[in-house]
Amino acid sequence: MYVGRVDAAVIISHSSIETKQLSTSQLRRIYTMRQTTWANGQAIVVYTLPSSHPVHQEFTKKELKIFPYQLDKMWIKLTFSGLAKPPIKVNTMEELIDAVKSTPGAIGYVNQNASLDGLNVIAMEAK
Amino acid sequence: MKKLFPTISILALSLFSTVVSASEKLQWHGFIAQGLIQAKDTNYINDDGDVSTELTEVGLNLSYQINQQLRFAAQAVYINGGNRYNEGGRVDYFMLDWHAYSDENDNTHIYVGRIKNYTYLYSSVRDVPMARPSIILPQGMYFDATRDLSVGGDGVYINHKHDSENYGHFDFNISSSQSEISDKQKQIMLGDFATGDLDHKLDVQSSVYWQPSDFSPWRFGLGALTAEFDYEKGTGDAFSDGKLVLQRYTANFNYEGEYWEFSGEVMQERFRLENLYFDGSLVDRFSQGIYGQARYNFTDKLSVLGRAERFYGNKDDRDGKTLEASSGGLIPRYFAYQHTLTLGMSYDFQPNLRLQLENHWIKGAARLTPIILPDPVTNNKEDWQVWALQLMYWF
Numbered sequence: 385m386y387v388g389r390v391d392a393a394v395i396i397s398h399s400s401i402e403t404k405q406l407s408t409s410q411l412r413r414i415y416t417m418r419q420t421t422w423a424n425g426q427a428i429v430v431y432t433l434p435s436s437h438p439v440h441q442e443f444t445k446k447e448l449k450i451f452p453y454q455l456d457k458m459w460i461k462l463t464f465s466g467l468a469k470p471p472i473k474v475n476t477m478e479e480l481i482d483a484v485k486s487t488p489g490a491i492g493y494v495n496q497n498a499s500l501d502g503l504n505v506i507a508m509e510a511k
Numbered sequence: 512m513k514k515l516f517p518t519i520s521i522l523a524l525s526l527f528s529t530v531v532s533a534s535e536k537l538q539w540h541g542f543i544a545q546g547l548i549q550a551k552d553t554n555y556i557n558d559d560g561d562v563s564t565e566l567t568e569v570g571l572n573l574s575y576q577i578n579q580q581l582r583f584a585a586q587a588v589y590i591n592g593g594n595r596y597n598e599g600g601r602v603d604y605f606m607l608d609w610h611a612y613s614d615e616n617d618n619t620h621i622y623v624g625r626i627k628n629y630t631y632l633y634s635s636v637r638d639v640p641m642a643r644p645s646i647i648l649p650q651g652m653y654f655d656a657t658r659d660l661s662v663g664g665d666g667v668y669i670n671h672k673h674d675s676e677n678y679g680h681f682d683f684n685i686s687s688s689q690s691e692i693s694d695k696q697k698q699i700m701l702g703d704f705a706t707g708d709l710d711h712k713l714d715v716q717s718s719v720y721w722q723p724s725d726f727s728p729w730r731f732g733l734g735a736l737t738a739e740f741d742y743e744k745g746t747g748d749a750f751s752d753g754k755l756v757l758q759r760y761t762a763n764f765n766y767e768g769e770y771w772e773f774s775g776e777v778m779q780e781r782f783r784l785e786n787l788y789f790d791g792s793l794v795d796r797f798s799q800g801i802y803g804q805a806r807y808n809f810t811d812k813l814s815v816l817g818r819a820e821r822f823y824g825n826k827d828d829r830d831g832k833t834l835e836a837s838s839g840g841l842i843p844r845y846f847a848y849q850h851t852l853t854l855g856m857s858y859d860f861q862p863n864l865r866l867q868l869e870n871h872w873i874k875g876a877a878r879l880t881p882i883i884l885p886d887p888v889t890n891n892k893e894d895w896q897v898w899a900l901q902l903m904y905w906f
Contacts (some may be wrong), residue, residue: 409674409725418672418680421613429535435862436811449726453808454767460642460905463540465627465635466584466604467670468619469574472535477784479631485537 393443393493395506396484401426401491407509412448414491416458417468422489430471431480431492439477443493447508541571544637544640546867546901548593552892553879556593565593566901568640570603582608590638594880595655599693603627603638604663618672627663629670629684630718630734632763632776637662644774644804644816645855645869647897649821650878652761652776656699660738664688664714679727682720689714692740706745709755713721713739728768734761742787753787775803779826787883796825798877800889804853816855816869823848824877843895846885849875863905871897 395411397403401422406414413419420428432441435452444452463470474480477494484490485502494500546566550556556563568809572586586603590596606624613619627635636642637653647655654661666688673681691709697709716732763776773889777800784794802820809815822849823829831844855869 406730409676412725413674418674419615420610420618421579423615425579427576451767451769453811457642457767460639461636463574463865464570464572464639464642464905465629465832466543466572466574466586466606466608466622467629467635469539469582470540471574472538483535490535 392446392496393439394496394500394505395447395491395493395508396481396503397483397492397501397506398488398490399502399504401504401506403504403506405507405509408447408449411508412450415448415455415471417462417471420468426489429487429490431483431487431490432471432473433477433480433493434473434475439493439495442495447493487503519615535617536576538574539571540573540906542568542639542641542903542905543570544568544901544903546610546646548646548897548899550895550897552890552895553876554594554886554889555879555895555897556595558594558641558702558889558905563593565591565598566646566899567591568638568903570639570776572603580610582610584608586640592655595697596658596699596893597693606668609849610766616674620670622668622670623666624666625663625665626686626688628661628688628716628736629668630686630716630736631761632732632765632774635663640797640865640867640901641865641905644806645818645853646867646899646901647853647869647871649776649800649802649818649822649851650849651798651820652778654878655879656878656882659693659696660690660711660714660740662690664690664711666714679724680720680722682718682797684719685717687713687715699880700882701750702886704749704884705742706748707750707752708743708745710741710743712741713737728766730765732763732765734763735759750787751789751792753792754783754785755787756783756785757781758783770808772806773804773809775801777801784883796827799823799826802851814857816853816854816857818851818855820851820853821848822850822875822877841887842885843876843887843893845875846877846879846887846890847875849873849879851876865903866900867903868900873897 435456459470460470480492484492548556548566549562551560568590570588585605588603589600591598602625604625604627606622606626609621611619611621621653629635633643668686671683679802692709715738720732724732738757742753744750744752758781761778766773778799782796800822804818806814806816828834828847831847834842834847835844852872857867859865873895879890
């Protein structure tokens with residue numbers, strides 16, 4: 385369990401999603417495109433920041449417990465071999481928040497300073 | 512099965528044109544890569560051995576989510592590898608992805624149309640420069656000369672994912688497809704004296720991958736394939752009506768740590784030629800290949816690669832003595848094997864702009880073409896090298 389998650393990213397989703405908690409395994413399955421639907425059957429639309437973005441680095445290492453290069457490799461393979469719908473990359477946190485707010489089924493992550501109005505916040509299950 | 516492709520195309524295109532697209536449903540991605548390459552002492556890249564720009568790879572793909580269960584995905588590529596394979600444009604994949612089953616632990620996808628094969632570590636990304644470990648892949652496993660036969664075809668691919676709390680992640684794959692064989696591909700395999708038609712009759716591939724737990728850095732895989740080709744001789748043909756059978760078994764592993772990555776594959780392949788040389792002739796041999804590679808990531812941008820590979824064209828004639836003797840000395844023994852040491856480097860100027868450099872030190876010529884009738888006049892050196900560099904951009 386993390387103590388004092390000052391640097392940790394916050395997981396957000398579209399307000400229509402009722403999921404309030406995810407385990408690290410579930411979150412990782414979503415971000416590696418193994419799980420593509422929410423518990424209610426709705427398709428998940430995955431948003432990410434560029435891999436060099438500090439919030440992405442933080443999110444990847446602390447929440448997904450995977451190295452950013454591994455995620456990049458996996459996404460490139462899925463994207464260019466046609467196996468799965470790749471995540472949608474946006475350039476800034478503001479763009480990401482707007483996209484998650486306006487896209488049913490969307491999931492994303494922001495840092496702790498971001499305004500979370502109009503978003504569903506998903507807590508990480510303590511291990 | 513070949514008739515399936517036009518049907519799927521029409522279906523997908525009509526769906527595509529009638530559904531109003533939204534950005535989260537429609538996605539475009541692409542890549543462009545250009546390099547320089549040289550293999551001075553062999554015909555691997557070109558016949559004169561000069562530095563070549565025949566190292567071009569361009570691709571453009573789209574993914575369109577039609578509804579919750581159906582997605583359309585297609586990619587067109589242009590590739591030029593000199594003598595390595597047939598230069599030109601191709602429909603790389605063009606398929607409907609049906610998410611047939613889904614619950615918390617299990618997901619099944621059925622892909623129909625022009626599919627790719629996903630059996631080995633890099634089967635589906637051999638022409639995707641930023642997704643493979645080096646510009647030239649280990650030739651025992653990823654033989655350039657049979658690229659068009661191995662990469663995929665028109666058919667069906669089924670993938671089932673099982674995620675278990677206790678036993679980790681499993682991926683089960685099975686596919687069946689056939690590809691059209693171009694004249695150039697036929698020439699690469701059989702040489703200039705084959706005037707007939709080579710027809711891809713059967714191709715079934717299966718594999719299973721296992722990651723022992725959610726957070727394990729290890730992944731292991733097993734694969735098997737069987738493929739059959741019929742040859743119908745042409746006028747004045749050096750060959751007879753015959754059949755080529757390829758059967759392959761493979762195992763692989765992959766480790767991804769923070770700085771180190773390790774991977775390796777091993778395979779045995781049955782290569783059987785029935786009646787091809789003359790009615791009643793039979794070649795039935797087993798080739799074997801193995802490689803291991805390590806990558807060290809110095810930083811997010813810079814990494815180096817080292818790899819060692821061994822390949823034997825015939826496990827019962829590893830040093831080529833029988834090959835040389837049975838050809839009356841025409842085919843030197845080094846055509847029985849091909850062992851390679853590789854050193855490479857990769858630098859990312861941007862997260863999507865990469866330069867790769869590498870050199871291969873090679874002993875033997877078992878993976879030089881043509882396959883059926885080797886060319887010892889052009890390929891007259893047992894020890895030879897290939898160097899390559901390639902700049903790649905993707906979005």
